[in-house]
Amino acid sequence: MKTPPFNLFQPKTIEEAISISANFVENDEKFDWIAGGTDLLPNYKWHLNTKPNVISLALIDELHHLDSTHIGAMVRLHDLANSKETHPIIKKAAASIASVLIRQSGTVGGNIALDTRCFWFNQAEEWRRSIEWCHKCDCDTSADCRVIPNQNELCVATYQADLAPTLLVLNAKIHLCGPEGSRELFLSEFFELDGIKRNILKPGEIITHLTLDKEINSWSGDYQKLSLRKSWDFPEAGVAVAWRHAAQSSDEGIELRIATTALESIPRLHNDITNEALLNKYSINEIASKLRKDVKPVNNTAFPPNYRKKMVEVLCKKALHGLKGVLS
């Protein structure tokens, strides 16, 4: 196995980075961003959609900033998991990612923008040739999707990153910068339901940082991850919950958010369920069961989809444990 050669660019400022990317976009040259490389490089080794140019964000100082409301894209998962400033829900998710070694290199930006995964796709080149490729990396054969065949349009590869749901329930904003300037939006608007496109990043655009609300510490919650082993494994399902007592006294005033990951091509908030639950005073079990019905995993990860679906209910119950007594 050999990583194909590429040109590496190492800008020191955001401006420099964007000018390099803008240049590529203009000339229609292919390139990738690289942060910690723990996702991109294994994919390159397997010859998955490799590009001739790679721009590293590692030397851009301002992307490394971390405090309780600001998380730079280049903050390492290890630092995020070990910082006193990190919100406990994010901390828990960060500490569950991959392994201790990978967390030393892996970054927040890379985790948010993580490529989607599928067992027909995350394989060596020879392997993929033996199934005659698939839509996501078709090597110009217009191969079909192997999970949902006969459609040839959509890739339903699974988004298996851990941080997103925790940032979603904490209502994080994501800040982007590209050739057309900077913009900020809620993280919930960032993802796009397409295993290939994945998110709304425009050509040449990067994630610079995420921000959280100043009152972030009034939120409590939990993150529950399903994976076969306690280290290394990508999540097979993940449920993040966050709540706060707005009126501080009765459960009337409770605010609740639930988000899931690793079940579909994007992580997402389940606001319909939480709104309905608060309105109708659902029990924890009822919420969990609704959540199960709301997710639609497909068969492209280690566990079968119906098991992952059922476990969403259990994870949700466990995550909401702190609300026992508040919710029935």
Place this chain on the structure above:
Amino acid sequence: MSKEIKGYRQQPGKLPFSKPGSGGSEPFSKLRDLNMIPESEGGKKPQPKGKNKHDHLLTGSSVGRRTPLVDSNWKVTGQAKYGDDIRLPNELIGRILRSPHHYAKIRSIDTSEALAIPGVLAIETGQQHTDLFGVLPVTKDEHAMAVDKVRHVGDLVACVAAENEATALEALRKIKVDYEILKPTHDMKKSLEDVDEPIHDRGKYHIGKSNVQKRVFQEFGNFDDMKNPHASSKAKWKFAGVNHGFTEPHAVVADWEPSGRLTLYTPQQVPHYVHRSLADVLKVPMHQINVHRTFVGGGFGGKSDPFPHEMCAAILARKTGRPVRITFDRDEVFYTNRGRHPSEIEMNLHVDDEGRICGIETDALIDGGAFASFGHVTTYYNGVLHTAPYEIGSFHYTGARVWTNKPASGAMRGHGAVNSRCAVELGIDDLCNQLQVDPITFRLANLLPPHSSTITGFRITSIGMRECLERVKEACDWEQKFRKLPLGHGIGVGCGFFISGSGLPIHWDPNKFPHATVHLKIDMDGGVTIHTGAADIGQGSDTVVAQSVSEVLGLPIEMIRVKSRDSDTSPVDLGSYSSRVTFMNANAAISAAIEIRKELIKATAEICNVSEDSLVIGDRRIYQKKDPAVGVSYLEALHKAQEERGALVSSGAYRTPPMGGVHKGAAAGLAPAYSFSAYAAEVKVDPETGFTEVIKVWAAHDCGRALNPLSVEGQIIGSCHMGLGQVLSEEMKYARTGGLLNPNLLDYKIPTVHEMPEVVPIIVESNDPEGPFGAKEAGEGPLLPILPAVCNAVYDAIGIRTNELPITPDKLYKQIEKKVRKLKLDSPLDLPNPELIYSELQKSLEKRAENHKERDIERKLNQEREPYYNGTIFGKISTIPPEEQDERWTLSVTPSEEYLANPRLAGSAWKHQEVRHMKGGET
């Protein structure tokens, strides 16, 4: 003599010195208390563990000491050279073109475009190298590269040598292969049927037109008693295939030296077989080849076949005249595989009203993948290796190994014994549950005694099974835990039995050539060089031979150096498999050391003018046993012995004693000794998710004698980790397209450090009479019991029996759901916890176990013991083979018409006729 000396004014020279040499005021050292000294050393007390043939050679130098492996410094400092670390000047990189199809004919291969790439020096295909090879002489079915057909995705098609890896890979892309795709078989059941194009053609030995590679039928015992059992346990098992998962991928360097000879550097467990196969494929005599074993980064059975890529490297090196290095990617390791067979095993156990195991009926269908490998043996092992440690009334086994279009299965730690052992031990747990007796008591009441014979005629010598069970029971606090822990928390027990060396050398008659040979050389410096072909694959075989020689010669281990790498200098050894190395190689080393010992003693006797009999060897000194002051240093004796002839050299060999039955297949599973083990595992199972967590394991293993307790413990702990992988998470998964879905170490789930429980190793020493200083094995046996111990603990925790491995949470959860539905429960947390209320049988089993314990001690110590045949517990006369005293006692290796009318799954392989027996069948 006791004239007192007073004051210090005595003149020097006038001191009444005692006789020279005797030291101190007592002229002779006191004899020790004879009642404390074992018989074998001249005392009165019989050894509590029985005798061993090497007792008189003990010097206290090495045996039993916790010894760090002699090659560990290289490893921990990163200086060990593994396969890929061999970098010869001017090397080329070899890469292999592999088949993208499961099954296809090769119509043509066009290499012209690839050869034209600058930097590509050679491309070879199977057409030029058509000689067959294989690990077993009876089933040679592999080529260096596919000759006419590819048989699985990843099968070798062509190989390239180029200046660098990128160029080699580029060349692979440019090779054009025209395939005619054939219909593949992935389902082992389908492989039992006749097909148009079987995966191999075995000519007149082909079984019908099917894909059955090997079939076994065995019936021993009294089947009448089995027909109306008191209780039965029946289970249909599915075991996923697992891979060894060793750290170092295969790598090889081939170098045709200016002498015209080939040196092949390879991390091999069995260099000798590669040596033979290279000679076959390259058509050069064996003496023109030197196989150099590099450091081996883990083998576990996965590096014991001669491999096609080793042939490819040699072929390319010969063609280009330059060294060629081939290193695998991890997926290539999975395509080479030789891991544990995926199996479907039906296991029926029967007991009579006295709690005796009156019948074991096993039917094992095993998926061999595309090649034979060790499969011939595996097919036997799936049956015969569970005929002990229990005494049984009858044994019925049908086994079949079939070809499918998958990477070949082969030998893996616990070869052939692991899966069916797991099924037996769960069956026993189930029976005990039905009978409401304690499973440890049940086992203790059904063990074969030491120095007995199994139902299939294996000769059991030492057996530490009872002690294993007793010590585990105590260590894990069994009485307080079993069936008493809350829901979701459980404990279980499982046992194991494994060969310590295969009695039959595969390539020759055991009476004509030894299993293992060791040479020693000692020159003036006094250091001892051991030449051995035993392959240290990390298990510590270099250390064990060094220890053995150090022990006999009374030398510190630092004075011993082991040369075990080159076939040019090492005597032939069969390699590291079947847990044979300690038993056979150390035995050979001891024999060689005895020769040197004799010479040293002779020289000392001459110098000191005493009789040879009176001399013993201690730490670097040879002296009179009764007067240790009379003697010389080791070097003095050595130099005296060298006077006439320079360096001392000696050779020692080991051959198994004649043993075993005469029926077809009698040699399979026959070993000069067997290891025994009993483990208890404590687990937590989350009924809501199906996750199993193993929290602690107590692991008692009878290794005969722990020559090096440190590495015995290491082997036990490592075995637990490996076995836990198979029971909890590891599995070679196949996609619906038939391809291997997870040929990488992210998706092939080996337990991490977080999944690894605390393991308490308990070493049991039964002191085998023929083992080196009493040792047997600790390499493979310790893996067996962990699987059933965990499964039985899962049952104790949530009352659910698994019949499918690995017990991944999704599978266990399915069973939980099913049970919840069946019992109409609200939640899995309401599952009933299994109970144990002793039945009347418990008392009688306890009594029998007590009696048997006494019987066992008596048999161990009594050197005039009579034979003991399996069947005695059922009322047969113990000293006569049961078939000679009971007409109904069957011994058959071919199925009857009656059986064939309604065969079991693997048994149905016998419905086909071998081509040579068919009427008019072409041969």
